[in-house]
Amino acid sequence: xxxxxxxxxxxxxxxGAALVLFWILNKxxxxxxxxWEDRVKPYLYILPAVAAICLYVIYPGIQTIVYSLANAQSTxxxxxxxxSSLFKSNGFRDTLLTTLxxxxxxxxxxxxxxxxxxxxxxRLKPGAEKTAKTIVFFPMAISAVGAATVWRFxxxxxxxxxxxxxxxxxxxxxxxxxxxxxxxxRTFYINTFFLIIMFLWLQxxxxxxxxxxxxxxxPVDTIEAARVDGATELQSFRRVVVPQIMATVVTVYVTxxxxxxxxxxxxxxxxxxxxxxxxxxxxxxxxxxxxxNNGYAAAIVVILMVAVIPVMVFQIHQFRIQEANR
Amino acid sequence: xxxxxxxxxxxKVAKPxxxxxxxxxTSAHWSVKLAVVxxxxxxxxxxxxxxxxxxxxxxxxxxxxxxxxLNPANWGGFTVSNYRDAIVDAKLGDALINSFAIALPATxxxxxxxxxxxxxxxxxxxxxxxVMFLVIVSLLVVxxxxxxxxxxxxxGKLNIGGFKFAGSFPAVWLFHIGFGMSLAIYLxxxxxxxxxxxxIESAKVDGASHYATFYRLVLPxxxxxxxxxAIFQFLWVWNDLLVALVFIGPGANAPLTVAVRxxxxxxxxxxWNLVTAGGILTxxxxxxxxxxxxxxxxxxxxxxxVKG
Numbered sequence: 296x297x298x299x300x301x302x303x304x305x306x307x308x309x310x311g312a313a314l315v316l317f318w319i320l321n322k323x324x325x326x327x328x329x330x331w332e333d334r335v336k337p338y339l340y341i342l343p344a345v346a347a348i349c350l351y352v353i354y355p356g357i358q359t360i361v362y363s364l365a366n367a368q369s370t371x372x373x374x375x376x377x378x379s380s381l382f383k384s385n386g387f388r389d390t391l392l393t394t395l396x397x398x399x400x401x402x403x404x405x406x407x408x409x410x411x412x413x414x415x416x417x418r419l420k421p422g423a424e425k426t427a428k429t430i431v432f433f434p435m436a437i438s439a440v441g442a443a444t445v446w447r448f449x450x451x452x453x454x455x456x457x458x459x460x461x462x463x464x465x466x467x468x469x470x471x472x473x474x475x476x477x478x479x480x481r482t483f484y485i486n487t488f489f490l491i492i493m494f495l496w497l498q499x500x501x502x503x504x505x506x507x508x509x510x511x512x513x514p515v516d517t518i519e520a521a522r523v524d525g526a527t528e529l530q531s532f533r534r535v536v537v538p539q540i541m542a543t544v545v546t547v548y549v550t551x552x553x554x555x556x557x558x559x560x561x562x563x564x565x566x567x568x569x570x571x572x573x574x575x576x577x578x579x580x581x582x583x584x585x586x587x588n589n590g591y592a593a594a595i596v597v598i599l600m601v602a603v604i605p606v607m608v609f610q611i612h613q614f615r616i617q618e619a620n621r
Numbered sequence: 622x623x624x625x626x627x628x629x630x631x632x633k634v635a636k637p638x639x640x641x642x643x644x645x646x647t648s649a650h651w652s653v654k655l656a657v658v659x660x661x662x663x664x665x666x667x668x669x670x671x672x673x674x675x676x677x678x679x680x681x682x683x684x685x686x687x688x689x690x691l692n693p694a695n696w697g698g699f700t701v702s703n704y705r706d707a708i709v710d711a712k713l714g715d716a717l718i719n720s721f722a723i724a725l726p727a728t729x730x731x732x733x734x735x736x737x738x739x740x741x742x743x744x745x746x747x748x749x750x751x752v753m754f755l756v757i758v759s760l761l762v763v764x765x766x767x768x769x770x771x772x773x774x775x776x777g778k779l780n781i782g783g784f785k786f787a788g789s790f791p792a793v794w795l796f797h798i799g800f801g802m803s804l805a806i807y808l809x810x811x812x813x814x815x816x817x818x819x820x821i822e823s824a825k826v827d828g829a830s831h832y833a834t835f836y837r838l839v840l841p842x843x844x845x846x847x848x849x850x851a852i853f854q855f856l857w858v859w860n861d862l863l864v865a866l867v868f869i870g871p872g873a874n875a876p877l878t879v880a881v882r883x884x885x886x887x888x889x890x891x892x893w894n895l896v897t898a899g900g901i902l903t904x905x906x907x908x909x910x911x912x913x914x915x916x917x918x919x920x921x922x923x924x925x926x927v928k929g
Contacts, residue, residue, distance in 0.1 A: 298715060302722040305790050309726040313733050321832045336831060337747040344738035344802055345753070347731075351768055351799020352760050358771035369774070415657050418649040423657075429915070430661045434668075436911035436918070437904045438860030440878040443886060444900025445671045448893060458685055460893060462670060465686050496664065504919055557764045560862040564882055579766060580863070589770050596766045606762055 316343060356600070362593035369589045377594040390573040396484050397558065397574060401491050401498075402551040406544060408495060409502030413510055414532065416503075428507070432500030439497070439560035446493040447565060450477040481571040490572060494561050498554070502547040509543035510536060549606060556602055575599055675703055675898040682894035703898035707885070711895065713902050715873070716880035720906075722790055723865070723876050724858040727797035728851050734798065735805030735850075736843070740835050742806065743813040744821060754810070761803040768796065769867050776868065792868045797861075801854050812846035813839060849920040856907050856918075877903045 320343075324336040366373050381387045412431055416424045434442060451461030452474050459465040464474040478486045513536050521531035537544075559576035566572045568581065575595055583592040670687045676699040677690060689695060708714040741747075742754050779786035786792055816839065824834045840847075862878040869875055871883045885891045885899040911918055 299718055302718050302790075306722050306726050309791060309794055310729055313730045317733065317737055334747070337741045337745040337750070340741035340745070340831075341738040341753070343734045344757075344806060347734065347795070347799045347802050348757060348760060351772070351796060352763055352803070355768035355771040356763065359767050362770055412657075412660060415653055415660070418653050419657060420649075427657050427661055430664050432919075433908065433911060434664070436856060436907040438862065438878050438907070440860075440862055440881050440886070441900050441903040441907075444881070444896050444903075445667045447886065448671060448674065448897065449667050451893070460683060460686050462667065462686070465688075496667070553762060557766070560878075563862070564886060576766065576863075580866075583770065583773075583867075589774075593770050596764075596770070599764055599766060603762055603764060 359593045359596050359600075362589050363597045365590055365593075367586075367588040367590050373590065377590040378598075381591060381594055386573075387578065389571055390568075390575060390578045393484065393487055393571060394556075394574045396487055397491065397555050398552065400488070401494055401555045402548050404491065404495055405498050405502045405551045406506075406548050408499045409506050409547065410544070412499065412503045413507035414536075417507065417510055428500075428503065431503055434497045435500045437497075440564055442493060442497055443561070443564035446496070450489060452476045478566050478572070479570045484571070486566065486570055487572050490561055490565055493565065494555075494558070497561075498551060502551065505543055505547050506540065509540040513539045549609065553603065553606055556599060671897045671900055674893050675901045676700060677703075677894050679892040679894050682897075683892050703894045704902070707895055707898040707902060711880065711884040711891075711899060713877060713880055713884070713899055716875055716877045717902065719790075719874055719880075720859055720876040720878075723793050723869075724855050726790070727794045727801070727858045728855045730794060731798045731801040731805050731854065732847055732851060735802055735809055736840060736847070737835065738802075738806050739809035739813055740831075740839055742810045744834075744839070745831070754806075757803050758807050761807060763803075765796075765800045765864065768799070772796065773867065788869055788872065788874060790874060793864060796864055796868060797854070797858050801857075805850050805854075808846055808850055809843065812843055816842055845917075845920075848914075848917045852910060852914055852917050856910060859907060 317340075320339040321336075324332050324339050327335055362369050363377055364372055364374060412427075416427045419427065448460075449462045451459075452464055453459050453461070455473050459468045459474055461474075463477060468474060477489050480486050480489075517535050517539070518531055521535045526534070557576055558574055559580065562568060562572055562574050562577045563580065568574075568577045573581075575598065579592050579595040579599075582588045582595060673687045673690050674682050677687065678698055678700055681690070681695075681698055690698070708717075742750060773787075776787040776792055820842075821834060821838060824838055829837070859876075860878065861876075862882065865876050865879045866882075869879065871879060875883070881899040881903055885896045
């Protein structure tokens with residue numbers, strides 16, 4: 296009970312402080328004489344937002360680059376040594392390769408599966424379509440930690456001879472095979488593929504919803520014209536529907552790609568990087584909290600930032616186009 | 622992203638005036654129906670297994686597959702004691718309160734700050750406006766990892782009158798405020814610029830101050846976009862593991878995600894009955910939000926999917 300009251304007080308104080316802040320900023324502006332009030336007011340209105348972005352995004356971004364050129368305790372500059380030792384270490388190269396497997400497989404799979412589900416449910420009656428979509432979409436609402444309790448259970452392994460309570464091992468045991476420790480299979484990144492399956496379970500709903508609304512935007516006449524001309528279902532899908540939804544396909548692909556680059560929780564909760572499943576973000580966390588090496592951790596973040604820059608350019612480009620069309 | 626441009630993507634609303642599709646009249650081919658049923662089956666089965674296991678006793682859960690509980694002969698063995706154990710012994714009750722204490726202010730405060738900024742960017746003229754807005758938009762996809770090392774160092778030094786900032790609720794609120802800001806300002810400005818200018822102008826003429834125009838007119842008219850962002854940000858913070866691990870960690874202030882990871886998943890020997898009950902506890906609130914506010918949820922998610 297004390298805990299609840301304390302927490303409530305903290306929340307009220309935090310929210311109250313934010314409300315009071317703007318009241319005070321507005322009062323300050325009103326105290327200024329005549330013209331100055333109008334000149335200064337816009338800056339006071341955006342001040343908290345700009346301050347938050349400077350303190351939490353811009354300053355740390357620059358500071359991270361600085362730390363990436365310093366030693367583990369951030370006490371001395373070491374030049375590019377963090378980067379060179381990272382790229383020389385086998386462990387980090389393995390991490391990069393696993394990350395590349397994710398990048399190569401997960402966004403593409405999310406788009407293709409999303410497209411398949413969207414096309415299939417589009418043919419159902421509206422009620423059935425909505426139910427199917429809700430089912431595929433709901434994992435999007437839950438955390439990777441929640442999903443991990445689901446999927447660790449699916450992949451669970453008991454010693455041979457014991458009852459298999461994990462779904463996947465129970466199925467293969469029913470056919471007389473020995474149980475497999477799915478998340479320990481490092482050959483051909485099999486364990487990473489099982490993590491990707493869990494990721495897709497979480498993510499396909501998102502790409503399905505976006506692609507579905509794009510498909511519904513395709514004019515029916517164009518598809519009917521193709522049918523009249525004797526195109527098969529598959530042909531009209533490939534030649535007529537896909538070109539018209541290409542913009543959405545690219546958007547979904549890029550979006551899932553960003554998610555994959557930053558992916559942390561799925562790997563951390565399922566394997567914590569064991570058996571060659573380490574990706575950039577989990578390696579960052581390990582360097583920061585297991586090895587206490589700020590230099591390595593910061594260098595990994597810089598590598599991640601460099602990977603995100605093309606996306607950032609794309610983002611600004613999109614924004615410019617949109618502004619031009621306004 | 623084009624997706625951030627059109628926040629109106631919706632699950633069920635068809636384009637007005639569009640022709641009827643064949644699916645509206647005739648029934649789909651049986652193979653299509655079968656494929657959809659299989660997909661739904663694959664999506665649901667793992668979750669159902671988790672839900673069922675969370676109501677089984679420890680010896681049942683670890684001794685036999687959850688599917689054996691589907692047999693009506695075994696229906697007597699269900700129990701809710703796993704939830705009691707998870708809430709009391711694994712301290713998930715406290716963690717649930719913490720999750721709300723983190724997520725509610727981390728949703729409300731950025732909305733207020735970003736709405737003020739978006740108002741200024743939309744309805745006020747001042748030097749540097751467009752440049753600043755472009756910088757803010759371009760920071761949308763910066764991954765939040767960049768802030769962790771420097772802020773950990775900074776937080777470590779902050780110790781105001783015995784109040785340790787590291788590990789406190791405000792430490793994570795501020796982090797989520799900083800990283801929610803770009804997206805919120807971007808969405809709100811896009812929406813506000815579609816509001817009818819005449820209404821705002823006439824308020825000016827009637828002598829309303831900017832402050833009054835903002836609170837009485839613009840804020841109420843922007844409810845749909847505020848709701849979309851609120852749901853997205855709330856679920857984002859609620860489901861977050863990394864930021865909570867880095868800035869709060871295990872302990873008295875840990876939210877559900879951290880507590881389930883450390884007190885249940887990370888502990889050897891917690892039975893599947895407890896792990897699954899903990900998992901379901903983390904899912905209840907997001908699923909309620911999802912089912913109740915699906916329409917806003919889809920919009921917010923579409924728009925926020927690029928957030929750093």
